Amino acid sequence: MEVAHTQGTTSQALLNETISASLRSTVERFGDREAIVSPGQGVRYSYRDFDYMTDEVARSLLALGLTKGDRVGIWAPNLAEWTLIQYGTARVGIILVTINPAYRRNELAYALEQSGCKAVFTLTSFKSSNYQEMLHEVAPSISGLQTVIYFDTESWHEFLSAGKTTEIEAVHAIEASLNPSDPINIQYTSGTTGSPKGATLSHTNIINNGYFVGELCGYDQNDRVCIPVPFYHCFGMVMGNLACTTHGATMVIPAPSFEPATTLRTVESERCTSLYGVPTMFIAELSLENFNSYDLTSLRTGIMAGSPCPAEVMRRVIDEMHMSEVTICYGMTETSPVSCQTTTDDPFEKRIGTVGRVGPHLEVKIIDPTGSTLERGAIGELCTRGYSVMVGYWGEPELTSHAIDPDGWMHTGDLAIMDDEGYVSIVGRIKDLVIRGGENLYPREIEEFLYTFHKIEDVAVVGVPDPLYGEELVAWIKLKANEHSTEEEIRSYCRGSISHNKVPRYIKFTDQLPMTVTGKVQKYLMREASIKELNLTS
Secondary structure (H helix, E strand, C coil): CCECEEECCCCCCCCCCCHHHHHHHHHHHHCCCEEEEEHHHCEEEEHHHHHHHHHHHHHHHHHCCCCCCCEEEEECCCCHHHHHHHHHHHHCCCEEEECCCCCCHHHHHHHHHHHCEEEEEECCCECCECHHHHHHHHHHHCCCCCEEEECCCHHHHHHHHHHHHCCHHHHHHHHHHCCCCCEEEEEECCCCCCCCCEEEEEHHHHHHHHHHHHHHHCCCCCCEEECCCCCCCHHHHHHHHHHHHCCCCEEECCCCCCCHHHHHHHHHHHCCCEEEECHHHHHHHHCCCCHHHCCCCCCCEEEECCCCCCHHHHHHHHHHCCCCCCEEEEECHHHCCEEEECCCCCCHHHHHHCCCEECCCEEEEEECCCCCECECCCCEEEEEEECCCCCEECCCHHHHHHHECCCCCEEEEEEEEECCCCCEEEEEEHHHCEEECCEEECHHHHHHHHHCCCCEEEEEEEEEEECCCEEEEEEEEEECCCCCCCHHHHHHHHECCECHHHCCCEEEECCCCCECCCCCECHHHHHHHHHHHCCCCC
């Protein structure tokens, strides 16, 4: 029997260049083509415009007294300015700290202090977040923080004007000194316990990941990629922005944060060829009452990632959204992020039942608790090795050594299975595994089944303590608009179709599953709430 270990193709060489050098190369080839479009802001930059403006940002960063290796935070939703900061910092080797727009005071203060940010770019406010007020409260306590610049005030224009005092040659000199292995980005992972960890990523990490993701989507300079997923996360800034700029494709920003109708309207008006989203985003788009009124025929491909995709959703995305070449990606922030991806021509069953095969220049294996590599077909922990593995957790050598073993393998904490063709299926998180009466139950499998019930829009399953069986299952169910159901109807649908021990003991109907802003279901919150509501003892 073959072991569950496989390596990606090396037929295409790794990009051995910095983000800045890559962008310059793209500008030389596709200078007149559109680099970025943000309809809501009235922004439409060619690659030549974009190149010039990122130079302006780089000059302005130097005018602030910042130097290579300094950290600068960005705490904002998706804006054209966000991308200017992303590529402007990369020009001069300044490490960009991407901060979740949903962060509040304590989380913000932790990220700024732990990373040692000297400046922050943000908005005065967005939706329910008063960024200016929160920064005013925490800034005095942040050692080293010198400057706060708001995109929506005069401070942004003053920042750009100040850069005119810096010669462009100063930018070019620093560019020439940069190494692809230099750290260029810190992303704080949304830990479920303890403080977030700052995954530190290099030029090599993220430019190659963006490039190969784009290659597997078949991108070229004619593609227009609609990016409603957040830039602060790898999905937006790597799989979105860097995949585009390494291919001369166009980054299209539908809105500062996800709005289903605005996203589809933007796809239609900008004739986007690719659309990104987590499954819940696609579900929201497909659920719009006027969904059929949007012309989505320009779509060809896209990426669904962040959490498992229900088969019924994937079928509708392909058939009704015209995304015949949609791909599934799997990864984590610590691996830049993508380790596995389906191809545009993989069979439907592989695109719903797996997360594809290992990416170029990477390898994956599946291990048991002792660290031994399992045979194919067995469930164990997925590990990844190669160019994509992070530099480490910023300032946390012990945590880094716990996550990355001495042989360079990143231990993901995800339970997976590899088939004979090397396709990988994620069956859950090690910590999400439910052991009922000594039997291992995988919530993903039960969720997939429940998604087939025509009344269910979204569902998540967790385990809760039980004195007899050790654990029992709770299914949180969000019904489709105007649908009604009962616990008995759900259980009746399960009986005879899945084994009795997989039928949820408890069922909770809800209007909304608790989610991170990147669309991942927060199962630990579901578990805590269920234990409390059901008056169970954890």
